Amino acid sequence: MWTDKQRGIRVSKEELLCKNACGYYGNPLWQGFCSKCWRERARSVGSPRQDTRPSTDKSPLTFSKFEEKKNSEKGRRINTVRKFFWGSPSTPKRQESSESYTNVLKAYQSLEPGDFTGFLKLLRSAPSQRLQSQCTAFLNTMEAYHDLKVQKQSDFVQDFYQSFAECFRGLPEAQVTCIMEHVEKLIMTRLHKWVFCHDSCDDEQKDLALQRRIRSFNWVTPQMLGVPFPDKKTEVTGDPFLPAITAIIEMDAKRAPQDKLACVSKCSQHVFEGLSGSSTEPANADDFLSGLIYVVLKANPPRLHSNIKYVIRFGLPHSLKAGESGYYFTNLSCAVAFIEKLDGPALNLSPEEFEGYMLRQHVPSEGNERLQVSSDTRLMLEDLKGRQEKVDQGVDALSMELHEWVQAVHSQLNEATVQLALVQKELTAQAELTQESSSPISGSITERSGQ
Template structure:
């Protein structure tokens, strides 16, 4: 069964640390060593090869010639570094007083973390003239000698970091790291176009090879990598790993190594957030590495190898050797190394199945027992969820029916009451109308009687007048 197999891609904590047991994180690009141990190892190997080449040129070197050669080489290195730091074969006299230097350091200490704009303003101030001139001279020299091998450019940049760190020697470790991050951003934002994907290395070819490799593995499913996807009961819109995919793609658009590392950290945090949605168990380091491999396969970031090598060569050592960013970058390096060496057993596939998928002979089968069980469980859960929704819908419909019936009854009661009140009002209006009609008839009768009495009185008066007027006539 799939569940009986070892879940995830397991990398122990010891495998992430430096082989030299110095306590810092190692890196597959440095053959498992940290940046400090790797540089020391490569320098020693280079010195041994140079000594061996000199001894094979002919007669063995005498002690005096060896000392002369050593002093010449030492003087050449000193002059080169002086030109890089000071812009001239010999350093100028110290022009700034101890008081101005102290004031400048106090101003730098007052900077907020990540305030790169404030750092640039302080760098242009008169107390920081010496630091500004060193940075300007170094940038000018690096641009003039941009044809140097990329490894030599990396050594020069790392040595410059070390010398600039001495300028802030009175600061705490956290403050020194903060100042060096500003210095790194200042330098590498300007040197990016000269040193990124340099012509002296095969980064471009490695990018194409890695891109083709990731494209050929687009058939790999999350189940093959044992990536614990979020629970089906969790309402999630789209792919939960989409923010992580976006963050790792954005890395190519950044210039400073610390900004590229910030994209890696952001991507890793999104991976943990996506894994935390799973209801099986909390996300652990093995789940994180599996999820990160899945994100890289889905994203296929542009120029991934070049970006990683750029961070390794020109990034601050403490950012890669320790801390959260160092842990995330080490896991990303392990994910890329895993993808480059990915084979059938790593995905619990036979060599024939793996070869068939790589040659596109057939797609990954969905007939595995674990997948059938997973699909069956998801379907069962979906049916239960739909059944619960149906029950809630029925309860809601019944409640609406009861409310509708009560509303109809209330409306009917109000209509009946209004009808009764209308009938009573109609009766009252009829009675009042009849009363008004009777009163009108009575008034008309009284008025008629009054008119009759007036007529009689007029008649009597006329008769009386008739009796009187004839007597007057005779007279």
Template sequence: MWSERQRGIRVTQEELLCKNACGYYGNPAWQGFCSKCWRERSRAAGAQTQDARQTNDGTPLTFSKFEEKKSTEKGRRINTMRRLFWGSPSPPKRPETSESHARALKAYQSLDPGDFTGFLKLLRSPSSQRMQSRCTAFLNTMEAYHDLPVQKQSDLVQDFYQTFAEYFSCFSEAQVVQTMEHVEKLIMTRLHKWVFCHDSCDDEQKDLALQRRIRSLNWVTPQMLGVPFPDKKIGVTGDPFLPAITAIIEMDAKRAPQDKLACVCKCSQHVFEALSTSNSEPANADDFLSSLVYVVLKANPPRLHSNMQYVIRFGLPHSLMAGESGYYFTNLSCAVAFIEKLDGPALNLSKEEFGGYMMRGRAPSVRSERQKVAGDAQTVLEELQGRQEKLDEGMNALNVQLQQWVQVVETQLNEATSKFVTVQKEMAAQSVSSPHSAASQEEDMKDHMLLLLPDPDADPGDTDC
């Protein structure tokens, strides 16, 4: 029935791609552009604004001058402390040779994917002194200037990713990506408390607005969204999307952007697993997006907007522009945008029906839900009744077999008793004629009786008179 209805959620592969036709995934947060094209447009617009302010005031208001001044003051304080402790402008450093640098790069190249602990050990080694100093200096600078606007902080982090990747320019693309993921986790785990949900943006207000919006849509049913649920014939109990709901909620507990993105991928994979149990046909993009909308509505994840913006601003560009993670995150952004603009026609409802549901004027599909519960209960009762009938039939058959066995035992006992009486009479007659052999005859009579009596441990079916 639902396949014949008009779907409220439709998306094509072309709609997910960047509006600039660069081949990467776009995002509603970037007005349909990918992160690379969006940053280029933003920087171009910022440069034009800066030039306009320069023309009006005659004084260039650039961040570089401000940063240079702060760096000079900080360097002066550091040199003063070094003179107090070392007695010279700076302690001597051991120069890093090209041979040690090559050994360090080879060690980074042999790291296993996801071995973050091994990456930290290599970064602390003497051969990685230059890279370690670069990371430490950048972290200290970001923490010192944590009051900067969050967009400026995002630009600084992205520029650091780009320049730091030059250390591994001799690596293959996959190895560079793997190494930079470790760098991202190191940097953003330290900077999370400074840049997440920053005071210079309205992420917190948007989080509250999105949570209220999702809470007001708690009446939306899977049938309204066209989500295929498992058939009654399939033995699935409970909500098949519960693992996906749990995964999307876990995103708020992570600190690194790639870990938050991994929760989105895990959620999406669970959605596809639930769809595979619900439908014999492969899941399409419409089924996946409508199911993802249902998961977000059911989960109402904490600080969803802030977590998505954190990944967008400080995650590695390749993670969002292409690949499996980029596809899943783009669909999550589309799902959130759909929820924010959800109306009656998207759910095949009239304006009056949608307004009635939003105003809590009536509960949706109360009768159908009760009928479904009653039908499920009736199915369970019928199944239990069938099992009870089979049990009664088995008990009746067992009673018949038991009665037959009792009759067979009674017949054998009567026959043995009559034979015993006959033998006793014969022995009595013989004892009168020959008294001295009475004892031996009595012994023979006992042995004969033991042979005639049935074995109490024997199976009833094995008795044979």
């Protein structure tokens, strides 16, 4: 299921899909079911109203009757939530007038995905007063009853999502999805401190156990997982999966489930980028899962189990059942399940080798190769340092030669200046002698002309 000696970790498409063959992604935490099938299965098992009497005609219950029973059970639960929070078992009143209701729908039609500020402005407007009151009443009641078991809180939140979405049944499905994403962010940002890692569950203990287990595998190398990694001939300035490691660590700082899913998607995209830069061949699904497992082992994200359970319990169902975010989240859950069951055969190691690595008695040969690469890099840096020192010495020698040349030029210039001064003195002296010698002759000529 999980491993292959040539390609490393493998998981088929059928293993990612729901066991009920509904077409949505399953999840190891839901025993292979999608969120919808898992909730319906859990409710049917735990429902006290379930008829356990054997059939008199010994014929199995038809699928239509099964669906009818499940829908009636779900409707009963939703009506219970509505009555609990809004004081009426019926749908929230819309007697304001069809015109005002139409105006509300038109206002929400222009809402853009990711425009949470715009959603808050619309929710606080006068036409949306009833919607705002519903959200406020739900939040206040959930905070007042924060001691309820976390699964009961999850059921209330999921039922609230469904009942609130019915208010926008006149809009296209894509627009309703956009609105509900804003609703989820508003609700869960407020409820995060009450429901995350709740006291009624053992999420904290499982977080510590998973963290210790991941820490015990710090010797696992990319080669053991079958991750395409740069070889010695490829120049590497750092770990190509470092951005993915940073993104998965950031998940714990987010409050809304969709923001945590965004971190998972960002991490997965960086994994694909790291794989594409590490190999000339395009990355496939097997390489991606191997790379994601490597990232989780290196990052050891804080409260990873609690974050995954939080998204499952309080995230919008459509975000987990299909689409890019659902695919990435399913692979993350598979990666965690793989780490929890990680053993020697999964890494193509014998039980003795695996035990030796776990006890720190052996060091992976790939680790020695990486150390050799580090040593070669250090030698290269030392060589570059020596070359730099030679260049610096050459620069100093050139500076000295230039300085000496400038001094020689100044010396020659001074000598030329002195010689020029001597020549000027000689010329001046000769001019004076010539003038003195010519003066008596001119005087005698003047006397003769007077006679």
